Amino acid sequence: MAVRVQQEDFDVGAELLALRQGNPKIGAIASFVGLVRDINEGDSVAGMTLEHYPGMTEKALAAIVEQAEGRWDIYDALVIHRVGDLKPTDQIVLVAVTGAHRGETFAACEFIMDYLKTEAPFWKREKTAEGERWVDARESDEKAALRWR
């Protein structure tokens, strides 16, 4: 398991390759990439700043991945989440899960994303034409996390 919080961008292809290297029992890799969109809540977005709670963020992400590992038969999981200033089309987050079969890797990958959205201390501040604003939490994210209970 690896969890990284960083300002730098990441190379999805290289990360997936590193994650599966050396384990010929892996038959499945499910992954998710979150990107900055140029629009949110109907307003055009010029960029955003991602704030986090250093120390707790890494701890929370590791706990989420551990839950996934306890729940599904997977081999490994990787979470990379960026912080700092980002602009539209920039990558925000990568979650990748390896396993023998696809069902477990899909479920674990989606579970990690859903929990990350509601449990990991990150906050987005958007730049729009009307100025900067903190992004509000979405009820749909709460619901997405609740369905795994």
Next chain:
Amino acid sequence: MAVRVQQEDFDVGAELLALRQGNPKIGAIASFVGLVRDINEGDSVAGMTLEHYPGMTEKALAAIVEQAEGRWDIYDALVIHRVGDLKPTDQIVLVAVTGAHRGETFAACEFIMDYLKTEAPFWKREKTAEGERWVDARESDEKAALRWR
């Protein structure tokens, strides 16, 4: 939408980048990579040959992607499936789906994989220590496809 059946390997990072390039409304990319494992049904596997039905394969894959596009609010989808001789750790298949939000992209990506497994005319022939054998279809794959009905 793009569907490719090819002998050559593919570069996941480059494919995902190409898929999202030019659309800053994309907030989510769910993807799946299937790999050749060195073990199956308890036997060690030295390699496999993937046969397909040229013409129908591409048509079947396109029909599956169209179903996904009709069912979920996604932007684009890509399916690459290799044929010919492959060895353990080789990439077999890539399915990638872009959209505004993660829920739709996860669902569409898993749907495409589940249908590909039961509807697209590919057949695997494995090389084991006891010789070559055709891989049997799995009941679990039938069940995985049925849950989308």
Next chain:
Amino acid sequence: MLTVLYFARLRDALGVSSERVGLPADVSDVAGLVAWLRLRGGVWEDELAPGRAFRVAVNQDMADAASGIKDGDEIAIFPPVTGG
């Protein structure tokens, strides 16, 4: 005439990958064609017996027993698929 294609394990078992056959007079659907092929006996009777797992496509679309067949069609018979 029909083009009939066989793939994978079924092609190996039947020993033929493709053939051209005249549309038999009383065959108008997949069930009829399969029954007609079974009349060849031997491996044909075994492999295409009711209850054996095989799939049929008509003109590159998945078909079922009731799917119609007409002159000029491309029929394919193959085992359940195992890609991905």
Next chain:
Amino acid sequence: MLTVLYFARLRDALGVSSERVGLPADVSDVAGLVAWLRLRGGVWEDELAPGRAFRVAVNQDMADAASGIKDGDEIAIFPPVTGG
């Protein structure tokens, strides 16, 4: 002493990112600490009012109203998270 951290919109609204406070004598859980902070009035009363959406972590673990607090703890108060 407690270390109390504030993040994101709450930090901006309260105008403080971190402070060190003596553990108030009658405070033993998250609910007690929040009630004590509300006594500061003004934005504290507004932002930490019952029904407002905020989260509290104790020693970097998500906590709830009943979670215990003891001398030396690191408490963080922040809005619902919006990463990913």
